[in-house]
Amino acid sequence: MSRSSFTHDVIIIGQGLAGVVLFETLTERGLRVMVFDAPLEGRASVVAAGMVNPLVFRRTLLSWRASEMLAIAGAFYRDLQLQYEASLWHPLPLIELFPTAQEAGIWQLRMKDPEMERFLGLGTSTDQAIQVMPQPYGHGEVKRCAWLDVRAMLAIHRDRALASGSLAERKVEEADIVRSSDGVEIHGRSAPLLVYCAGPFSTGAGMVPVRGEGLTVRIPGLDLGSMLHRGVFVIPIGNDLYRVGSTFAWDNVWGGATAEARRWLLQQLERSIPRPVEVVDHWVGVRPASRDRRPILGRIGPHEAVFNGLGSRGVLLAPWSAQHLADHLLTGAPLDPEVDPARFSA
Numbered sequence: 138m139s140r141s142s143f144t145h146d147v148i149i150i151g152q153g154l155a156g157v158v159l160f161e162t163l164t165e166r167g168l169r170v171m172v173f174d175a176p177l178e179g180r181a182s183v184v185a186a187g188m189v190n191p192l193v194f195r196r197t198l199l200s201w202r203a204s205e206m207l208a209i210a211g212a213f214y215r216d217l218q219l220q221y222e223a224s225l226w227h228p229l230p231l232i233e234l235f236p237t238a239q240e241a242g243i244w245q246l247r248m249k250d251p252e253m254e255r256f257l258g259l260g261t262s263t264d265q266a267i268q269v270m271p272q273p274y275g276h277g278e279v280k281r282c283a284w285l286d287v288r289a290m291l292a293i294h295r296d297r298a299l300a301s302g303s304l305a306e307r308k309v310e311e312a313d314i315v316r317s318s319d320g321v322e323i324h325g326r327s328a329p330l331l332v333y334c335a336g337p338f339s340t341g342a343g344m345v346p347v348r349g350e351g352l353t354v355r356i357p358g359l360d361l362g363s364m365l366h367r368g369v370f371v372i373p374i375g376n377d378l379y380r381v382g383s384t385f386a387w388d389n390v391w392g393g394a395t396a397e398a399r400r401w402l403l404q405q406l407e408r409s410i411p412r413p414v415e416v417v418d419h420w421v422g423v424r425p426a427s428r429d430r431r432p433i434l435g436r437i438g439p440h441e442a443v444f445n446g447l448g449s450r451g452v453l454l455a456p457w458s459a460q461h462l463a464d465h466l467l468t469g470a471p472l473d474p475e476v477d478p479a480r481f482s483a
């Protein structure tokens with residue numbers, strides 16, 4: 138079948154972070170893209186705090202391919218905000234208040250690593266709000282961090298895609314997908330390729346969904362100009378509002394928000410910011426994590442592919458992942474075995 142006999146080049150299921158970043162990546166390459174999305178309870182991107190940070194705090198080590206991912210993510214989101222004419226990408230340093238002398242020592246050790254030294258600083262923050270915080274063991278600074286206004290990005294994409302007829306707000310059931318020898322058809326739209334960006338709702342092999350909860354709080358007068366980590370992350374989003382999160386829960390994943398998580402988040406917050414706090418919002422979602430914490434990208438059928446497994450670092454991983462998947466699907470570039478869905482079916 139020729140290109141003109143299909144209504145589109147690619148159909149995507151899911152308009153979360155994965156779906157939007159892939160949509161824009163493919164459109165930029167001149168493809169006609171159609172998205173189907175239904176706002177399912179527990180979806181991840183609408184609650185993502187949006188933080189981009191190359192450090193795994195638990196181990197004080199860089200995350201998977203952090204340097205490469207950061208460069209691609211920064212360029213992608215900067216370009217997108219120009220295209221959308223909106224302020225989405227907010228570079229901010231991330232400050233770690235060391236909980237123990239040992240943590241401070243590990244940090245100093247890591248700063249001697251040539252790969253890590255350009256990301257780490259020690260006691261360098263000039264942020265007034267940080268300087269007055271209790272920090273008996275000092276603080277470290279993670280450079281090259283940012284937060285992305287994911288909700289705004291999704292909302293703008295939704296409006297634009299609805300206006301151009303490239304988004305249909307409806308759920309796709311398995312029975313809605315009509316497969317033929319040269320492509321797929323869904324609700325009257327056809328394409329030679331279908332990509333599942335279904336996030337935590339995927340039933341594919343290797344997925345380990347993880348519930349996360351967080352709060353939006355108002356703290357008048359704090360005037361924090363950096364992101365902060367001490368047990369939880371605190372992200373200033375303007376107008377005295379801060380996002381505080383997140384929890385990780387592997388049981389009762391679809392159970393919704395809990396009073397226990399709210400209590401825990403506020404307790405953690407009070408350790409570094411002992412001030413009156415007004416809770417404005419309590420959010421909960423399910424992270425689409427994979428068993429080995431790598432994305433899941435590639436073909437899963439002759440005319441079907443998957444883009445998933447963004448886990449807790451979706452903002453950082455999505456632009457690289459979309460590029461890698463597009464190169465593989467469109468130009469036949471080899472798929473990195475670390476992201477190949479086949480690794481879970483062996």
Ligand SMILES: Cc1cc2nc3c(=O)[nH]c(=O)nc-3n(C[C@H](O)[C@H](O)[C@H](O)COP(=O)(O)OP(=O)(O)OC[C@H]3O[C@@H](n4cnc5c(N)ncnc54)[C@H](O)[C@@H]3O)c2cc1C
Pocket residue numbers: 150151152153154155156173174175176177178179180181182183184185186187188189307308309310334335336337338348349350351382383384420421422423424425445446447448449450451452453
């Ligand atoms: C509490 C919390 C905080 C987080 N904070 C951060 C952070 O600070 N930084 C960061 O990088 N990441 C963060 N994350 C992770 C981030 O949210 C995810 O990595 C990312 O949003 C995953 O995007 P996705 O598009 O794969 O999934 P989703 O956002 O869940 O999108 C999937 C979409 O597909 C739709 N869908 C699924 N099946 C169908 C179907 N059959 N038909 C139609 N539509 C369908 C869903 O309704 C949804 O809209 C956080 C996650 C949580 C839960």
